[in-house]
Amino acid sequence: MNAPGSLALRAGVAIASGLLLSAAFEPVALPVLLPFGIAGLGWACSGLSVRRAALVGWLFGIAFYFTHIAWMRTSIGPDAWFGLATAESLFYGLTGAAVPVIRTLPAWPVWMAAVWTMIEGIRSTWPFSGMPWGRLSFAAIDTPVAPAVAYLGMTGLSFALALLGFGLVWAFERRPGEGRERWPRLALPVGVLAVLTIPAVAPYPVDEDGSVDVAAVQGNVPGPGNDILFDPRGVTANHVEATVSLADAVAAGRATQPDLVLWPENSTAVDPFDDSEVNEGIRTAVSAIGVPVLVGGIVSAGPDHVLNQGIVWDPITGPGERYTKQHPVPYGEYIPFRDIWDPKFGQLSLISRDMKSGSRTTPLPVDGALIGDAICFDVAYDDVLDEQVRNGAQMLAVQTSNASFIFTHQIEQQFAITRMRALEAGRWLVVASTNGRSGVIDAAGEVVASADPRTTAVIQQRVGLSETLTPAIRMGDWPARLFTLVSLLGLVLGTLAYRRRRQDAGFPTEPAPAEPAPSPSTNEAPVA
Incomplete structure (x- = not known):
């Protein structure tokens, strides 16, 4: 053998x-x-x-x-x-x-x-x-x-x-x-x-039947750069400032008016509905740019749970439709079986509330476009963007933080996965990261624009819209x-x-039963 x-x-x-x-x-x-x-x-x-x-x-x-x-x-x-x-x-x-x-x-x-x-x-x-x-x-x-x-x-x-x-x-x-x-x-x-x-x-062949002007904001992370919680309000302030600067550039004729603005995951790591400072900052940015902003926010869901959401924030009607992250990271964003084992040591002690999973499979309507959204690790799963494309998504967005991995090669690996998702779906895809790898990817998986990590940047690009379903999405x-x-x-x-x-070949699948030991004959039996 x-x-x-x-x-x-x-x-x-x-x-x-x-x-x-x-x-x-x-x-x-x-x-x-x-x-x-x-x-x-x-x-x-x-x-x-x-x-x-x-x-x-x-x-x-x-x-x-x-x-x-x-x-x-x-x-x-x-x-x-x-x-x-x-x-x-x-x-x-x-x-x-x-x-x-x-x-x-x-x-x-x-x-x-x-x-x-x-x-x-x-x-x-x-x-x-x-x-x-x-x-x-x-x-x-x-x-x-x-x-x-x-x-x-x-x-x-x-x-x-x-x-x-x-x-x-x-x-x-x-x-x-x-x-x-x-x-x-x-x-x-x-x-x-x-x-x-x-x-x-x-x-x-992927047919495009329209386009939108999208601005992705990479606000950067204060402090060491690898810890969102070092100054969470400072992260939001950075994104507010960058968006207001974009609005000023539009008013001065140095930039075109975008149709929508994309903020990354954890751009508001403090609940934007509970914290007045963060809430006011978002309203200031949205009002200045005058178009919907897809905000990445950590939202409270009671004393024991939180939600990681992409929130469509309209300049007139305020917060509206939301996408909730479907695949929180076990032992990173929630503790499995916490009722049985509740660790209080190391990094696990920082997870005081478990992140709940979302279940949305329909795209977000934003200013006339239907956007399929994914948050960070969601992009690696087949049941997130693919389902939204089958349900009508015309373009894709990935809101990610990557701050925890900013000094590692995880960023390049995730960006490669993201490019493959755009190619698989036949959709333009916009990535907004707090300080990782933000960029715009076309339907062929090519990087059209990108920002350097650990910088404050705004990427603006006209993005194609499509309703074509590739064979991969259909299957x-x-x-x-x-x-x-x-x-x-x-x-x-x-x-x-x-x-x-x-x-x-002579290799039995089960061991052969042992031969029973012979019983002593009468003349071999010991004498009492």
Whole structure:
């Protein structure tokens, strides 16, 4: 059953492959390494028992995820980094365990790519709200395969990239008695790559039927820059001042009148309805610019809960429609099972009230435009912007803070994910950050304008509106459902074949019952 290569060698290959996959993402951003990282995992786990393959897969996951979210160690804390990275690495152990089972099936790379995609989907949504960071599709921006996301969606693109990696193993491995005839198997990875690059030549056509002038305000964060709570009213004052300055520039003819203004998440980290100073500041800014401002505010929801909201603040009618963040961060914005365990130490002691999840799936109407809104980590989840686009969103907005991560590479990773979302939806997207990476992204995922981190800036751009639905948006959750069904079928069939193969090779699946010890004969019995 065992292919050539000691367990130590395979462990080393798995660790190196995990590091290769990590390097495909920001900050290294060499996506050409991605299929080789997947191929390394496929080879390292092949020919092993399920238990050994699970160990090798776990080592791959440790190498990948500990480096991929290394930004959490310095921004949130080493304990949170270690806990989350360890939990996520276990999912790659499950992936590794599936390899020897799935390899018993014909065309195994297809089945294995489906298993990868299913497990990637599970860990992106569970436990609690999961952790989507590290999905294969998120590494594809600025590559010839990125436009394929408009046809395949994030899930479909992850499947195709996994198939490309596992296809390399299938193409180059040598079987006993096999010579040059193995080379035709190269048709699989070459064919997958060819299909993925077709949309780069023929991207999905997106029609624009209007435009709006949008101004994104990046007010900056006082003090060290990585702590919104250092001076929360100062953060709001910065955004007020920048918006009033924009209004002055419009009045002087140095800038055009925007149709709407976008403030970031935590631009009001103090409840704008309870704090008179913050409330008055918002009213001053909105009145000065004379158009709706989409304000990012932390709003009280009783003594035990808060809401993270995008609030449409009209210069005449005041606060109106709202979007509430759907995916608060566990142990970052709320404590799961607080009634059982209420920690009072470290960063966790700062979470005095739990953030509740929103459920809005319809876009925000703002001055004639329908805006699909997402707040910070929401952008990494498939059920936020995609649903709003299906319900009529003509453009997208991402309100984010990123202050906690300002000195890390998390900012580049999130911005890459955001660009892929614009490309997937076929929508212009405007990002407003307190001091991170604000920018305007067109429907092709290209950055049209951006502001430097840790600066005060206003980005103003005319943004296209569209009602075209890409195939990815039309399909919705169906690719994930399909790959889950294929994976479960493959695991059942593969398990049956795996058990038969081990029995035929002399490896019983269960230990044989021990022979009973013989009873002493009469003449062997001890004399009383």
